[in-house]
Amino acid sequence: MIRGKLTKAEIVESISESSGLSKKDIQHIIDSFFSEVKDALLDDRIVEFRGFGTFEIRTRKGRDRARNPKTGETVSVQNHGVVVFRPGKELKKASWDLRE
Structure with missing residues (x-):
């Protein structure tokens, strides 16, 4: 069951209420953390949060025969970086039975 999304503003509100610090x-702090x-990541480093997961940038191979889904036109796509997230052991275990 999908319960909607959680926004940064909601996270700020929740942490502010539980910590007593100002919004x-x-x-x-959150903006500095994301920065x-x-x-x-842009410095080609792997970012690891034990128990939560790992972020890294991987290179996706380009293709000559990609298709624009809007127009159906064939386009060429160069090699490019994509951010990848791999969940950690604890997050995987906690989320295993959430959806049925």
């Missing part, structure tokens, strides 16, 4: 401080993760 502005929490917003700054650090993004910078590390």
Whole structure:
């Protein structure tokens, strides 16, 4: 069962309520955190959060015969980077029986 999405604003609100810190401080911390993760990935580093998962950039091979789904036109796609997430052992285990 999908229950909707969780936004950054909702995370800020929740952490602010549980920690007693201001929303502005929490917003700054979260923005700084995402900036650090993004910078590390763009610097070709693997970002690992034990128990949660690992983010990394992998190279996706280009193709000459890709198709634009909107127009059906054949286009050429170069090699490019994609961000990949691999869930950690604890997250995998916790989420195993969530959907049936």
